[in-house]
Amino acid sequence: MWLYTDTVTEHFQNPRNVGEIENADGIGDVGSLACGDALRLTLKIDNERIVDAKFKTFGCASAIASSSALTEMIKGMEISEAEKITNEDIANYLGGLPKEKMHCSVMGREALEAAIADYRGLALPTAEGEVVCECFGVTDIEITRAIKESNLRSVEEITNFTKAGGGCGKCADKLVALLRKSVSEGLKIVDPAVKPTRMTTLQKIKKIEEVLDREVRPGLRVDGGDLELIDVDGDLVIVSMRGHCTSCSNSQTTIKQLVEKKLREQVLPTLIVEEDK
Amino acid sequence: MDKVVYMDNNATTRVAPEVLEVMTPYFSELYGNPSSMHTFGGQVGRSIDTAREQVASLLGCDPSEIVFTSCGTESDSTAIFSGLRANPDKRHVVSSRVEHPAVKNLCENLPARTSTSYRTTMLKVSGDGLIDFDEYLEALNDDTAIVSIMWANNETGVVYPIPEMAKAAKERGIMFHTDAVQAVGKIPINLNQLDIDFLSMSGHKLHAPKGVGILYVRRGTPFAPFMAGGHQEHGRRAGTENVASIVGLGKACELAAQKMAEENSRVKALRDKLENGLLSRIPRSILNGNKEQRLPNTSNISFEFVEGEAILLHMNRYNICASSGSACTSGSLEPSHVLRAMGVPFTAAHGSIRFSLSVYNTEEEVDFVLDKMPAIIAELRELSPFWPGA
Numbered sequence: 001m002w003l004y005t006d007t008v009t010e011h012f013q014n015p016r017n018v019g020e021i022e023n024a025d026g027i028g029d030v031g032s033l034a035c036g037d038a039l040r041l042t043l044k045i046d047n048e049r050i051v052d053a054k055f056k057t058f059g060c061a062s063a064i065a066s067s068s069a070l071t072e073m074i075k076g077m078e079i080s081e082a083e084k085i086t087n088e089d090i091a092n093y094l095g096g097l098p099k100e101k102m103h104c105s106v107m108g109r110e111a112l113e114a115a116i117a118d119y120r121g122l123a124l125p126t127a128e129g130e131v132v133c134e135c136f137g138v139t140d141i142e143i144t145r146a147i148k149e150s151n152l153r154s155v156e157e158i159t160n161f162t163k164a165g166g167g168c169g170k171c172a173d174k175l176v177a178l179l180r181k182s183v184s185e186g187l188k189i190v191d192p193a194v195k196p197t198r199m200t201t202l203q204k205i206k207k208i209e210e211v212l213d214r215e216v217r218p219g220l221r222v223d224g225g226d227l228e229l230i231d232v233d234g235d236l237v238i239v240s241m242r243g244h245c246t247s248c249s250n251s252q253t254t255i256k257q258l259v260e261k262k263l264r265e266q267v268l269p270t271l272i273v274e275e276d277k
Numbered sequence: 278m279d280k281v282v283y284m285d286n287n288a289t290t291r292v293a294p295e296v297l298e299v300m301t302p303y304f305s306e307l308y309g310n311p312s313s314m315h316t317f318g319g320q321v322g323r324s325i326d327t328a329r330e331q332v333a334s335l336l337g338c339d340p341s342e343i344v345f346t347s348c349g350t351e352s353d354s355t356a357i358f359s360g361l362r363a364n365p366d367k368r369h370v371v372s373s374r375v376e377h378p379a380v381k382n383l384c385e386n387l388p389a390r391t392s393t394s395y396r397t398t399m400l401k402v403s404g405d406g407l408i409d410f411d412e413y414l415e416a417l418n419d420d421t422a423i424v425s426i427m428w429a430n431n432e433t434g435v436v437y438p439i440p441e442m443a444k445a446a447k448e449r450g451i452m453f454h455t456d457a458v459q460a461v462g463k464i465p466i467n468l469n470q471l472d473i474d475f476l477s478m479s480g481h482k483l484h485a486p487k488g489v490g491i492l493y494v495r496r497g498t499p500f501a502p503f504m505a506g507g508h509q510e511h512g513r514r515a516g517t518e519n520v521a522s523i524v525g526l527g528k529a530c531e532l533a534a535q536k537m538a539e540e541n542s543r544v545k546a547l548r549d550k551l552e553n554g555l556l557s558r559i560p561r562s563i564l565n566g567n568k569e570q571r572l573p574n575t576s577n578i579s580f581e582f583v584e585g586e587a588i589l590l591h592m593n594r595y596n597i598c599a600s601s602g603s604a605c606t607s608g609s610l611e612p613s614h615v616l617r618a619m620g621v622p623f624t625a626a627h628g629s630i631r632f633s634l635s636v637y638n639t640e641e642e643v644d645f646v647l648d649k650m651p652a653i654i655a656e657l658r659e660l661s662p663f664w665p666g667a
Contacts, residue, residue, distance in 0.1 A: 018660055033663055034623040040662040056662035060586035064660060167611055
């Protein structure tokens with residue numbers, strides 16, 4: 001049985017914004033019956049702002065919850081802001097998803113992109129790539145993007161995020177090649193960012209607080225929880241859980257898989273996050 | 278309804294109270310090792326003999342033909358590897374596409390597991406899950422070392438003509454194994470009158486605990502132990518016996534013999550009521566598997582345009598337990614290999630639910646499920662972009 005967060009369960013049991021907007025300004029259709037999940041997102045757009053969003057989803061609990069969360073996130077948002085939403089944002093809004101279910105959040109982001117592209121009358125760039133996974137029709141562009149955005153490091157992780165390789169498995173070699181290519185390119189890009197490892201403690205605290213405010217706290221607050229930065233000692237970051245998070249059995253997972261991951265990506269790759277006991 | 282409505286008995290069953298009762302002393306005062314010389318241990322050994330007789334009685338064989346193992350999977354592997362070793366010059370195995378992973382994954386990976394180039398024929402099944410008997414006969418040849426076909430399918434409940442298949446193998450000098458994990462206790466079995474060389478069964482599918490199984494090895498059938506070690510089970514299965522579970526399995530077999538008539542009458546009637554009720558109350562619902570050649574307790578139904586995990590989680594809110602052949606429930610991304618082998622379309626395979634009953638189910642529970650399911654399916658269909666409307 002999957003361990004879903006209370007937010008996922010709540011959105012699954014009481015999905016928001018179900019339905020289809022008539023005469024929608026943007027329609028995003030992704031997935032298929034064969035794939036086991038599919039999402040139709042319809043948007044009402046007024047003056048470059050999403051004034052309404054509705055969805056219909058065929059899929060498991062996390063697919064339904066991801067769709068519901070997405071519509072809640074984007075309603076009232078400027079399109080330019082909505083374009084910045086990543087699958088990780090959707091997963092974070094839900095307090096996290098099991099790793100095997102991350103593709104549900106990717107489906108949400110893809111539907112949003114498709115709907116915006118439809119509104120603008122543009123073709124989707126990801127659809128133009130070469131299909132690598134025949135079973136699920138995943139292109140090299142989609143896979144490379146997922147590798148870079150979610151910092152994927154194995155074929156298994158690629159499958160969890162994009163479904164590629166989850167069918168017959170014949171494309172595994174191609175996935176490894178894409179992984180190698182992305183990682184080698186990625187290192188070149190990451191290098192300059194890694195170099196200024198000498199940050200003052202004050203700089204670190206400021207940067208950590210920024211990332212926590214932007215990437216972590218909004219998701220926790222949905223669940224009635226919060227997180228406080230207690231201390232920064234070298235690479236050791238001490239945090240304390242607040243509100244509902246203090247009694248949550250998943251708090252350790254949240255700290256390691258959400259907080260530490262975000263801080264390593266956006267502040268310093270060497271940081272270690274521990275809970276204040 | 279606060280209590281659990283358990284309709285997932287092909288996954289596992291509750292331990293019968295009578296079984297638990299006979300097991301308990303072996304966790305406390307009767308802790309001796311059956312291999313010991315003293316009376317204290319020896320009495321434990323005698324209780325294993327009794328269990329062996331109870332199992333043999335249910336299967337219609339001699340107690341000496343029963344080997345206790347840890348599970349159905351161990352029994353399957355032991356049987357198939359034994360068959361291959363007994364026929365070192367033969368390089369062909371016949372099985373089916375709807376086998377349990379314990380057999381399927383082994384048969385499909387024999388070259389890697391044995392460092393020998395085996396050829397495997399995985400027999401096709403029809404739309405309702407049956408194997409074509411002529412195709413089966415055609416698959417058998419001089420090079421075939423062993424056949425392994427399940428007696429009843431765990432997902433659909435479809436029953437295969439094992440007595441006839443075993444006879445055809447025997448006539449051609451081919452060894453025959455059957456995974457009877459789902460069949461034992463539901464279908465009368467009399468091994469003395471059949472041509473089966475190996476039969477696997479598992480305790481936890483018939484109200485004994487998890488962690489114990491048996492392998493029937495026909496007298497005179499060449500046998501090679503799976504593990505090296507001590508002399509237990511007359512040198513056929515090394516390792517100190519799981520005494521409490523073996524005693525429990527013996528008792529469970531005795532109970533199964535007593536309750537087989539009830540399985541095929543009362544439980545079957547409950548299953549039929551559930552199945553007919555769901556199919557008539559819920560539009561676009563389809564029965565998977567042959568309706569006639571089927572276990573009395575199993576019903577596999579597809580609800581088109583909705584996904585199995587979502588259905589199960591809504592059922593879970595009412596404490597109704599069942600299984601799905603959907604991709605999402607397993608962590609794999611493809612729906613059940615059994616339904617795919619049957620050619621069930623994807624519109625239906627992802628929304629398949631397996632209900633499997635036992636003698637502990639009641640009519641009240643069936644009515645409860647019939648009351649809840651239509652709204653669950655309707656609610657999810659409202660969400661589905663594929664639902665064309667009733």
